[in-house]
Amino acid sequence: MQTIRIFFKKLGRAKYISHLDLSRCMQRALRRSGLPVWYTQGFHPHMYLTFALPLSLGYESLCESMDLKLTQDVDTQELLDRLNAALPEGLTAYGAAAPVNKPEKIAWARYEISLCMSQGSLPLEELFDQFMAQDEILVVKRTKRGEKEVDIKPLFSVGVREPTPQGLRLELTIAAGGETNINPALVADAFEKFTGIPRESMDVLRTQILTEDFALFA
Amino acid sequence: MQLSDLDPILRRVQKPAQYTGGELGSIVKKLTPDMIRFALCFPDLYEIGMSHLGMKILYALQNQREDVWCERVFAPAADMEEEMRRNGIPLYGLESLDPIKDFDIIGFTLQYELSFTSILNLLDLAGLPVLSRERTQLSPLVVAGGPCACNPEPLVDFIDLFILGEGEEVNLELIDLYQRAKKEGWDKPHFLREAAGIPGIYVPSLYEVTYHPDGTVEQVIPRENAPKRVKKRIIRDLDKVYYPSQFVVPYIDTVHDRAVIELFRGCIRGCRFCQAGFIYRPYREKQADTLDQNARDLCRLTGYDELSLSSLSTSDYGQLEPLMDKLLSWTDTGRVSLSLPSLRVDNFSPQLLEKIAKVRKTGLTFAPEAGTQRLRDVINKNVTEDEVMNTCRTAFEGGYTSVKLYFMMGLPTETMEDIKGIVDLAQKVVDLFYSMPNRPKGKSVSVNISVACFVPKPHTPFEFEPQDTIAQLREKQKYMLDCRTSKKITISYHDSDISMLEAVLARGDRRLGPVLLKAWQKGSKLDGWSEHFSMERWYAAMEECGVDPAFYANRHRSYDEVMPWDHLDYGVSKAFLVKENKLARQSQTTATCRRQCTGCGANQLLGGACFADHTDIL
Numbered sequence: 067m068q069t070i071r072i073f074f075k076k077l078g079r080a081k082y083i084s085h086l087d088l089s090r091c092m093q094r095a096l097r098r099s100g101l102p103v104w105y106t107q108g109f110h111p112h113m114y115l116t117f118a119l120p121l122s123l124g125y126e127s128l129c130e131s132m133d134l135k136l137t138q139d140v141d142t143q144e145l146l147d148r149l150n151a152a153l154p155e156g157l158t159a160y161g162a163a164a165p166v167n168k169p170e171k172i173a174w175a176r177y178e179i180s181l182c183m184s185q186g187s188l189p190l191e192e193l194f195d196q197f198m199a200q201d202e203i204l205v206v207k208r209t210k211r212g213e214k215e216v217d218i219k220p221l222f223s224v225g226v227r228e229p230t231p232q233g234l235r236l237e238l239t240i241a242a243g244g245e246t247n248i249n250p251a252l253v254a255d256a257f258e259k260f261t262g263i264p265r266e267s268m269d270v271l272r273t274q275i276l277t278e279d280f281a282l283f284a
Numbered sequence: 285m286q287l288s289d290l291d292p293i294l295r296r297v298q299k300p301a302q303y304t305g306g307e308l309g310s311i312v313k314k315l316t317p318d319m320i321r322f323a324l325c326f327p328d329l330y331e332i333g334m335s336h337l338g339m340k341i342l343y344a345l346q347n348q349r350e351d352v353w354c355e356r357v358f359a360p361a362a363d364m365e366e367e368m369r370r371n372g373i374p375l376y377g378l379e380s381l382d383p384i385k386d387f388d389i390i391g392f393t394l395q396y397e398l399s400f401t402s403i404l405n406l407l408d409l410a411g412l413p414v415l416s417r418e419r420t421q422l423s424p425l426v427v428a429g430g431p432c433a434c435n436p437e438p439l440v441d442f443i444d445l446f447i448l449g450e451g452e453e454v455n456l457e458l459i460d461l462y463q464r465a466k467k468e469g470w471d472k473p474h475f476l477r478e479a480a481g482i483p484g485i486y487v488p489s490l491y492e493v494t495y496h497p498d499g500t501v502e503q504v505i506p507r508e509n510a511p512k513r514v515k516k517r518i519i520r521d522l523d524k525v526y527y528p529s530q531f532v533v534p535y536i537d538t539v540h541d542r543a544v545i546e547l548f549r550g551c552i553r554g555c556r557f558c559q560a561g562f563i564y565r566p567y568r569e570k571q572a573d574t575l576d577q578n579a580r581d582l583c584r585l586t587g588y589d590e591l592s593l594s595s596l597s598t599s600d601y602g603q604l605e606p607l608m609d610k611l612l613s614w615t616d617t618g619r620v621s622l623s624l625p626s627l628r629v630d631n632f633s634p635q636l637l638e639k640i641a642k643v644r645k646t647g648l649t650f651a652p653e654a655g656t657q658r659l660r661d662v663i664n665k666n667v668t669e670d671e672v673m674n675t676c677r678t679a680f681e682g683g684y685t686s687v688k689l690y691f692m693m694g695l696p697t698e699t700m701e702d703i704k705g706i707v708d709l710a711q712k713v714v715d716l717f718y719s720m721p722n723r724p725k726g727k728s729v730s731v732n733i734s735v736a737c738f739v740p741k742p743h744t745p746f747e748f749e750p751q752d753t754i755a756q757l758r759e760k761q762k763y764m765l766d767c768r769t770s771k772k773i774t775i776s777y778h779d780s781d782i783s784m785l786e787a788v789l790a791r792g793d794r795r796l797g798p799v800l801l802k803a804w805q806k807g808s809k810l811d812g813w814s815e816h817f818s819m820e821r822w823y824a825a826m827e828e829c830g831v832d833p834a835f836y837a838n839r840h841r842s843y844d845e846v847m848p849w850d851h852l853d854y855g856v857s858k859a860f861l862v863k864e865n866k867l868a869r870q871s872q873t874t875a876t877c878r879r880q881c882t883g884c885g886a887n888q889l890l891g892g893a894c895f896a897d898h899t900d901i902l
Binding site for chain 2 (some may be wrong): 078079082083084087091093094095096097098105110123124131152154155156240266267269
């Protein structure tokens with residue numbers, strides 16, 4: 067029996083599949099693929115799937131992963147081919163290997179964010195620089211235990227910020243994982259509050275999941 | 285329309301995956317000029333409609349044809365509807381995302397009366413006039429079928445034609461005619477006249493209804509060579525009928541999200557309140573081998589891990605044990621769980637229980653329907669108290685501790701004694717549990733009784749019967765609660781307002797069209813959902829249209845009254861319904877079709893006897 071980590075993209079229509087629904091969708095795809103997936107023992111045997119880092123509904127991603135166990139070895143390419151033949155539109159598996167990092171090691175995630183919003187008194191990128199120049203960026207974060215105010219300034223960094231015809235494109239590296247997980251929408255909300263310009267929409271693409279030392283989660 | 289056009293609004297609504305299409309098994313075609321575009325609409329939410337087997341069958345069947353592209357359409361939830369209206373997005377098909385107002389045919393399935401207002405709402409969301417006469421072009425043609433088509437009179441203002449009975453053949457014939465109409469440039473009246481010639485197609489605009497001074501129907505007069513009576517369609521050889529090997533597999537959770545095989549159509553029982561038991565006659569079953577193959581194909585292609593056996597009464601299937609053996613030979617190792625709804629109390633054998641127990645251990649559900657033997661005989665629910673007790677004993681011995689019992693109240697001839705009988709029966713089940721030395725140890729029993737209000741339905745022996753008034757029903761509900769002494773018994777019952785509305789619509793006539801229109805204009809839609817339902821709107825609509833609900837719901841109808849649906853022939857003769865009604869009045873039961881032909885008339889649809897030889901399988 068081997069544990070295998072499968073990497074997949076979630077693009078287009080598939081971004082509307084919620085995290086819970088994704089798990090069910092993957093189980094059905096695995097069943098259709100006929101791959102020798104290991105089931106838990108006990109009264110209600112089920113596939114044991116673990117998703118490293120849940121993705122918010124409506125976001126796309128190039129770097130999702132799920133872990134499962136196989137009861138016999140399958141060649142990587144064959145595994146990918148069989149799974150891809152069974153996956154619905156928008157979900158594509160592109161890598162499979164024995165896991166290197168435990169999911170607890172996840173510390174950061176990179177996102178490409180396209181904000182659709184109108185210009186203010188200054189160009190949006192300048193407003194964004196002012197936004198980043200603040201000493202602290204306080205947001206209200208909702209958790210299971212209620213709401214609390216958090217300073218997210220130390221929890222993200224900006225790679226790219228450039229104007230687009232619709233608004234602003236950002237590449238952000240944001241704290242992720244079990245310890246402190248920050249949704250890119252929190253950054254966008256804070257920016258919106260700072261500028262007073264409401265955004266019309268926001269497209270989010272997760273591009274990388276990283277460990278503490280900024281190595282790719284593998 | 286592109287998905288990106290929907291993006292902004294999909295971010296703001298609940299469960300957006302129900303509005304995107306693209307599910308596994310959904311069929312996307314390349315549009316050709318001679319292609320007929322068919323919008324198959326379920327006038328309720330996605331999570332309900334996607335659970336419906338008939339829709340799955342017709343979707344796959346029509347898409348088998350190269351010249352047809354059939355797409356799915358469901359009612360959007362309130363949040364999505366608001367976004368669509370605000371952003372000017374018309375109702376679209378889930379496969380192409382194209383507006384359905386540009387389709388050739390829009391077909392609604394009529395599963396329950398409370399979905400009628402949603403039909404109007406969907407037409408309006410599509411950007412079409414809701415009234416049939418205001419849609420003067422041939423396209424889109426608005427059609428409807430399904431069980432409520434057995435009395436579609438309240439809907440005749442809105443629907444161009446109805447499809448009676450089973451749809452597998454007649455839908456294709458209708459599409460053929462439409463192809464011809466398009467090629468030859470027929471207008472809508474021409475098409476409708478021709479369509480009325482197809483057996484099973486009812487074109488209501490070709491019939492004139494006259495009324496007596498007392499408000500009852502005088503006669504229904506066909507015009508322009510339309511048939512005097514329209515006979516419903518059936519599939520004679522069910523074993524050979526098309527069955528999909530692939531379903532559309534939804535992303536979001538739906539009510540029934542599983543593979544389904546259809547054991548048989550019709551029912552041998554003849555419970556006198558049950559519309560399905562009469563309008564789906566005659567009884568026809570599929571072979572166990574065919575079903576096993578259907579099940580294997582579906583599980584393989586969908587990836588479902590649950591398989592449901594669908595029919596009106598699973599344990600009446602003549603080949604149930606062989607079928608269970610076939611299925612269990614691969615479902616166990618294939619990690620597919622079986623679910624068997626609609627089991628009857630009287631032939632629920634220990635062997636069968638053992639086979640089910642292997643695959644699931646949830647609650648058990650039985651439907652005695654009435655609390656006393658006298659009333660069970662009246663409704664021809666041939667179940668005795670001993671059978672209920674024996675089945676519960678077997679279930680308790682098998683480790684079950686929870687039993688759900690379904691009943692109705694307001695049945696013809698019912699007295700308060702019968703109401704008390706419901707609670708007494710539940711109490712006996714509780715007592716039985718505690719009297720058993722070998723009951724599941726350390727566990728408490730729970731008996732849930734669910735009591736619906738009886739709604740008299742067309743084409744049943746009770747189509748003549750008045751429904752109890754709301755006041756009567758409420759009094760019975762209160763009395764029932766007073767009868768309960770044990771905390772092991774929980775009681776739930778249906779809203780009597782909703783049941784009354786169902787009764788009005790079920791046996792309504794053409795004068796209810798304006799009421800439907802008014803109720804919808806006042807905001808009625810998705811009436812089956814309590815958060816949307818408002819009886820006040822309906823009362824106001826009826827009052828404005830001068831319609832008295834009691835005339836439809838609470839009036840006793842004589843045997844010789846012309847019913848609004850008498851010109852629709854569902855195989856079962858009115859003489860038989862009268863005979864059965866008289867037997868009910870004498871508390872006389874009628875045997876099952878398998879034991880002895882009851883002469884209902886439905887075998888004329890088959891062109892011969894329903895059963896080669898009459899035997900009792902019990």
